[in-house]
Amino acid sequence: MSHQYDPYGQGNQGNGNQPFGNQPGGQQYGSQPGGQQYGGQQYGSQPAAQQFGNQPGGQQFGSQQYGSQPADNQRFSPGGQQQQPANFNQYGGHQYGFQDHTSDQVHQRTYDEGRFAPSHTQALRIQNRVETHQGAPAQAPWTTQAISVTPSVVEKPSDTGDIVRLVIALALGGLLLLGFAIIFLLMTLSSGLVTFVAMFLSFFPLILIIGMVLWFDRWKPQPKVAMGLCVLWGGVAAIILTLVFQFPLQVVMAGAGVTDDSGAIGAVVMAPIFEETTKGMILVAIALAARRYFEGPLDGWVYGSLAGAGFAFTENILYLSRSYAEGAQQGIGTVALIMTFVVRCLLSPLLHSTFTMCAGVTIGLAARRGQWWAIILMWIPGLLAGMMLHALWNGLATFLNPTTLLLGLVCIIVPSLLISSIWFSLAIFLQFNETKQTRANLGDYANAGWLTHAEVEMLGTWKGRRAGKRWAGRYPSGKPHMKKMIKLSAALATTRMRIIGGIGGTGEQDRERYLLDQFTKERSALMHAAGQPGGF
Known part of the structure; x- marks a missing residue:
């Protein structure tokens, strides 16, 4: 089942028609009045005397195509390969972590639902829209979005309930271990x-x-x-x-x-x-x-x-x-x-x-x-x-009363294999379905501007996760940040499913905001660890 909806309840807005962070005087993102610099320095245009990453030929950051490519127009991506030009179509239209920055339009994309999703999920997605990201537009390049806004400070939701459940679980586990010791003692006395x-x-x-x-x-x-x-x-x-x-x-x-x-x-x-x-x-x-x-x-x-x-x-x-x-x-x-x-x-x-x-x-x-x-x-x-x-x-x-040992083994092995095949088949199918549902749920955040659609492909597929970890592993402390992003994205996907299903009330919404805040921080930390705080 596919769903197409407008998470904003209004027409798509891009970078060119919506102010970034509600800047005064209706000034738009990237064009502050009087050359005023965003955060002390104009975003995306560093001083002429400063070059980004020792670019070949003395090209300066912001004076050529976003990021800065060597003369042969080759860049590296989280996919672990040299990045192709911006319009290169791979893994859902773009390489992992990159988007065509030439378009400021916020693109909406449909994602297929996983199996077993309730039939009214599409309507509930519209009803429970994701809060619009107030920073970079949804389709800004990955690293642009990573630093465009300093993450807000969101308090971690109360985990009192989890602590209580943990204490109860540990206490019950201790009683069960004691029970096993008693059972084992009785069996030892008997046998x-x-x-x-x-x-x-x-x-x-x-x-x-x-x-x-x-x-x-x-x-x-x-x-x-x-x-x-x-x-x-x-x-x-x-x-x-x-x-x-x-x-x-x-x-x-x-x-x-x-x-x-x-x-x-x-x-x-x-x-x-x-x-x-x-x-x-x-x-x-x-x-x-x-x-x-x-x-x-x-x-x-x-x-x-x-x-x-x-x-x-x-x-x-x-x-x-x-x-x-x-x-x-x-x-x-x-x-x-x-x-x-x-x-x-x-x-x-x-x-x-x-x-x-x-x-x-x-x-x-x-x-x-x-x-x-x-x-x-x-x-x-x-x-x-x-x-x-x-x-x-x-x-x-x-x-069954088999007359020979061979027949007896057949009577055991064949039914056992048939029953066990149910176990394996369901495991494979359900795991595949889980990844599909993750992409559908993360797609809501991409359509609202919190993630890019390329990030959905990177974080919502096995191949994308492996490629992201390989790329992040090239930089000091980069891989731990990527692993945390993967973990947070999985938690976001399931939290989104719970919100759509009306489970958890405002507590899940608070948890969603906290996870989004943590994800944004981990993404920024990853880019700084990679030595590319301003983009590629």
Whole structure:
């Protein structure tokens, strides 16, 4: 879906028809009365005796094409290559960080919405227009815009709520660690020292999954505290709650004379229902209590995958210990342990992550709207999808009775690959969609004059980010400033989405102003670090 709108509510205005910074007497930017210099020195025309960057041939800054090019008309850009002439079309029409300065018109550009954006997003963008930048026009060259206005001092919004949430999360995390210690102690008393071996082996799939989740979460990383809390919840709280919730039902079944000698009821019915419900509770809690950190389906994919990985970690310890104990009675304890490790940790490590991820994705869709009731309602379809996949897997493991080892491996590997492919496919799609949505949201700031459209391409694509960091890395302390700009732009994009969705109220608007202020400061600091405070 594309959106075209006028964020100003009026016709486009350029540098030639709107005063810069409301200068007295209607004087326009770059032409102060009587040769009065902006900031003590006329902007864009330095004294004749001063040359910018030792330009070849004695050309002075401001006496030739903006910036100052060597005689062969070659310049460097954040793309890491020599810049082509101003009208060179690359990455959305211009090289990273550059615009055609010959045009003073503020250009409006349309950006495609990402998938899953609410149908009324276009109308909400118009309703929640970005405040117009009062400094350089939107399409001024990158470095011109970087220093044209001294950034205003914007106070950082109160973070009391975040501090409270952090304290609660750390306290809950401490309790969960204590709970895991108790669970591990009980398993050790039951199975012996082999429990330590089982825990060591169970770390392999856990570390693998965490590593893959972090890789897919690179665009706008989620808070590590929230991610760690999901792992601990899945590995401790979900295990305990599942046992607690199952116990009354087991008592009722026993009283009614219902037997489950084959384990089919427990594996195919009870396990999917109770396990997926308890694992998903942490996702609902984060979406309701820390909405700023649960902003879309990719976030739900991350949190759900980690909660499932934590559950699988503790469950693997239990199954590995039990398989060794049962095998030891027949003199094949080590063989049984290895076989269980291969089946659970190597051939099917992503199952629980995939089951719980389904609920996370649907909750993430509702999180963009912000209503608490929508979050709870949208949990249901994802929860049911995870239950169905879980029941399907357990049903195959329960009812299939392969006659050979090879057939048994096929019955495990094929369903596992199919289920795991859902996990990978959604991760790739959601990550791509996240970058697309980032460009759409940053485009609002470009159309309002805070960024250039070339910056949107640089900060809103993987290729642009890499090119920007390569370019900034050529200068002392330049790369850290570029990294901060990337981080701030990602935060701006999600803040913009929250404002469009009507989430957070005036607090999000204050946060938006603060992020814009910080972004402008980092951009200016980057250009000074590059030794080009006046432009290229």
